[in-house]
Each structure stands twice: as structure tokens, then as C-alpha cells.
Amino acid sequence: MVVPGEKIRCHPSIIVERSLSGVVLLAFLVTRFEGTPVAAVLLAAIVALLLFYYRQWKLTTIRFNEAEIVVERDTLFKMKKTLPYTKIASVNVNRGIINRLFGTSRLQININSGSSATVPEAVLTFRRDLADELRSTISEHLYGQEIAPDEDKAVEPLVSFSPVDVIIHGLFSVSTYQTFVGSLFLAYSVFELYTSMGTGFGADGKALISLLIFVAVQVGPSISLILRYYNYRVYRRGETIYLEHGLLRTYKTSFEVSRVNAIRVKQTLIARLMHRSCIEAEVVGLASGSGESLRPILCLLKDDATQQRLLEELVPEFMHKTSLEKQPEGARSVLLIRAAIASLALAAALIYPSIWIYRETRTMDGFAGTVLPFALPLATALAILAIFYATHVSYRITRFGAGSDLFVFVNGAVDRETVVMNYDKVQMVRITRGPLARHFGVARGKVYMLSSTGGASVSSGYFAGSRLAAIGETVMERIASGEYDWRKNSI
Numbered sequence: 001m002v003v004p005g006e007k008i009r010c011h012p013s014i015i016v017e018r019s020l021s022g023v024v025l026l027a028f029l030v031t032r033f034e035g036t037p038v039a040a041v042l043l044a045a046i047v048a049l050l051l052f053y054y055r056q057w058k059l060t061t062i063r064f065n066e067a068e069i070v071v072e073r074d075t076l077f078k079m080k081k082t083l084p085y086t087k088i089a090s091v092n093v094n095r096g097i098i099n100r101l102f103g104t105s106r107l108q109i110n111i112n113s114g115s116s117a118t119v120p121e122a123v124l125t126f127r128r129d130l131a132d133e134l135r136s137t138i139s140e141h142l143y144g145q146e147i148a149p150d151e152d153k154a155v156e157p158l159v160s161f162s163p164v165d166v167i168i169h170g171l172f173s174v175s176t177y178q179t180f181v182g183s184l185f186l187a188y189s190v191f192e193l194y195t196s197m198g199t200g201f202g203a204d205g206k207a208l209i210s211l212l213i214f215v216a217v218q219v220g221p222s223i224s225l226i227l228r229y230y231n232y233r234v235y236r237r238g239e240t241i242y243l244e245h246g247l248l249r250t251y252k253t254s255f256e257v258s259r260v261n262a263i264r265v266k267q268t269l270i271a272r273l274m275h276r277s278c279i280e281a282e283v284v285g286l287a288s289g290s291g292e293s294l295r296p297i298l299c300l301l302k303d304d305a306t307q308q309r310l311l312e313e314l315v316p317e318f319m320h321k322t323s324l325e326k327q328p329e330g331a332r333s334v335l336l337i338r339a340a341i342a343s344l345a346l347a348a349a350l351i352y353p354s355i356w357i358y359r360e361t362r363t364m365d366g367f368a369g370t371v372l373p374f375a376l377p378l379a380t381a382l383a384i385l386a387i388f389y390a391t392h393v394s395y396r397i398t399r400f401g402a403g404s405d406l407f408v409f410v411n412g413a414v415d416r417e418t419v420v421m422n423y424d425k426v427q428m429v430r431i432t433r434g435p436l437a438r439h440f441g442v443a444r445g446k447v448y449m450l451s452s453t454g455g456a457s458v459s460s461g462y463f464a465g466s467r468l469a470a471i472g473e474t475v476m477e478r479i480a481s482g483e484y485d486w487r488k489n490s491i
Helices: 014-032 037-058 097-102 128-143 163-172 176-195 206-229 269-273 304-314 329-361 366-397 435-439 465-481
Strands: 060-064 068-073 079-084 088-095 104-111 122-127 233-237 240-245 250-256 260-267 276-283 297-303 399-402 406-411 416-422 428-432 443-451 454-463
Touching: 014 037, 014 097, 037 060, 060 128, 068 122, 088 097, 088 128, 097 104, 104 128, 122 128, 128 250, 163 206, 163 276, 163 297, 176 206, 176 269, 233 304, 240 297, 260 269, 260 304, 260 443, 260 454, 269 276, 276 304, 276 443, 297 304, 329 366, 329 435, 329 454, 366 406, 399 454, 399 465, 406 454, 428 465, 443 465, 454 465
Parallel strands: none
Antiparallel strands: 060 068, 068 079, 088 104, 088 250, 104 122, 233 240, 240 250, 260 276, 260 416, 276 297, 399 406, 406 416, 428 443, 443 454
């Protein structure tokens, strides 16, 4: 048990955590220069690196006082960091492979600040039982209630997420545009393999390069999501939401509902065809600094009925009954003119390449000579059709609704997103009117708020300027009347 005010150190395994990547790199270089003076220098660098992190660990102490946490380092470059409990947004527990080997956990302490939202203010490694005890103590300061070490196992989650749900989320929550680009590289790889059949994996390596790009763009992110959200659990107790997930690296966090700045209900094209959607939250102060600093997921891709039920149970404060309005006719005119300009620019840019490809390929025999001369003009025509179709869908889908406490933006011609925001969470509203928009009497709005990624903005479609300006006016009215709770937006 930690005595308030007592100076303690992190677990010595933090030396391994911090030096591992550098030691591995230097050790690899040693093998490359074995038997040379360079190898001796590199070995000395490994020893120096370990001594540096050992000294840093030895001279760094932490005190958990009654009102704040103090992290102090007495090295050449001295450092003293004071974190008052009143400013802490969350305390996350992160356990990687090294932590599991040494029986430790990493406490990641975040404050409610947009400037440091993507990097924890302090990352402290302790024995697992001590880390759980400290997290419970800090949570008592934050939420007025302790967190038992095995509480997450005792609480029955609102919705169970099976491994199949996690795999579906990993595969189909990736952006449709990203999936499309990855599919193009996969198709090109297959085409190169077909044309170079009998000469190996692509005579010039194009097939392999395209396949590697497909893996980096599509397969890699999907596998990363599956590993990140395996064993996913979410539940709410009182005014606090608890999250837990991870296979190789486990991650636990909790945050008050009052710190949620917005709720995003997202659907990729494939997810929409499957009648599934996921829920993301805009919350400041959940960063881990190790790839977990994205918006927290409150619900993986689930059927729409389950998603709505979970939304009602977790964040009923963001359930809106606001009627949503379509874009006015002026918006259609603006969108069509913009689509026409984009199409003309695309066609003009591809005229010369189309002529050049036609001249170079028209003398080819067989399938190539029949298809390739007209491939680029055909692709251009399809792209123009896609532009106009996306414009039509965007006009039909984009919505805006404003109620007494919440307002809603719905956007997305391909990947759809519904963002529900509270007036009290708004940092700034910006209304823009271009020449076309002014001519047709419409405008676009952009709402800024604090986010788990530092800052976030949500753009509207084209609506009457007075309707969008009413958002900022409502915020100012709430401030003047005292309804606006400035403490929820303090940095």
C-alpha cells in the first residue's frame, strides 16, 4: 500500500521498456559490423543507453499526495510535474507484452487539455497489484468511487461482443475509400501475375509491390483493429463509462459521461448494407501514446437495433428527438455546379494522357489492343458518373437538426456519419459562404470542439445561413442565461 506523500519509483522493468527498441537496433548493427571497430563503438552505445535509462529510473520519484500527483526527476535536465486530481481526465491501464512478462501495468494519466490530448501527461509502470490499487485511489478522487481490481469481470456488460463481432468490425469498419484503393492494388497485382505468368512473381516485381501496398492499406489496418478490440467490453456505472479491450496489449480506461463532447454513429458502405453501425465518442484525455489515442469506441459494428439500445443505455444524454431537415433547393444547385466544374477539370486533365495511351496501344494484338486504347476514356466517364451520383446521394442524405439541448449533423455520400453534439461542448462555430453559396442563399457551418485527438471539427451541408448561425446564437444565449456549464469545457 502506498502511503500519501511517500516517494516511490516505477518498477525497474521500465528500463527495458524504454531501451528495448534502441538496444535491438544497435544489436542488429553490431551483427552487420562484426569484427570491426564500429561494432565496439555500437556495443559501448548499448551499455551507455542502458546506463542512461537506469540513471533516469533511479533519479525519478513519484509522490501520490492528498491533492495531487508529483513526478520529479533529478537528472541533469531536472523536471517536476504536478498533476492535481481536479485536472485529471482519466487514468488508463495499459499492459503490453513486456508488462505481462514482468507482471507490471502502465498507468497513463491524462488531463483535460486539448494541447496534450494525444499524449499522456505521465506514464508510470508499477507491479500489477500496485497499479490497480493506485488506479482505484485516483478514481476515488475523480469519480467518488473506487474501482475494484476484478470489478470489470464481475459487472455484466450491456452487450456482449463475440470474436466474430470483433473480426467483422476489423474488416468492415475501415473506410470505404481505403478499401477501394486497397482493392485496386490487389486487382493490379492479380493482373500483373496473369500477364507475367510463367516468369515468376511478376517479372519486374510490380505484382509484389502492389500486393504489399494492398497489405499495408487494407490488411494491416484490419488486423490492427482486430487485435486492438479483441475481448471488448463496455459498461456504465453511475456517471462513469468503463472500457476494456485488447489481445496482445490490453487497455482499460474510464471516463465520466460529462466529458463526452459528441457522439458519432458511423457506417461504412459495407456496414450499411449489413445494417450495422458503430459508435464513437469525442472525449478529451484518453490518450495512451501508443496507437490508442483515437476516439474511444462505445460500440463495435453491431446491428442497428443493438446499437440503438446500447446508445440509450450508455449515453442517454445524447439521444435526440430532433426532427432533421433536408438541404434546400439552393444546395442542389451549388452541388451540381461544383460537380460539373470537377468533372470538366478531370476530363481536361486526362485528354492528353488518353490520346497518348490510344496511340501507344492501338497497334497491340489481342485483348490488350482491344481494351487498352479506350481504358482511360472509359475510366474518366465512369469517374464523372461517380461524381454526379455521389453529389445526388450527398444532397439526399445530408441533414441538419437543432433542438433545445442538442443539434445533429448527418453527412456522407459513401461512408455515413451522424454526429450528435451538445451546445455546451461547442468551442467555436464558423459559417462560410462562397460566391455560389451566396448566390443561392445557402451557407456551410463548421463546429469546433475538444477531442481525444486534440481537436475536432464537424462540417454541415448547405443550409440557410440563419439556421446554422442559430447554433452560435444558442451557445451565447446559454452562456448569458447561466445554462452553459463552463466547467465542462475548462482546459
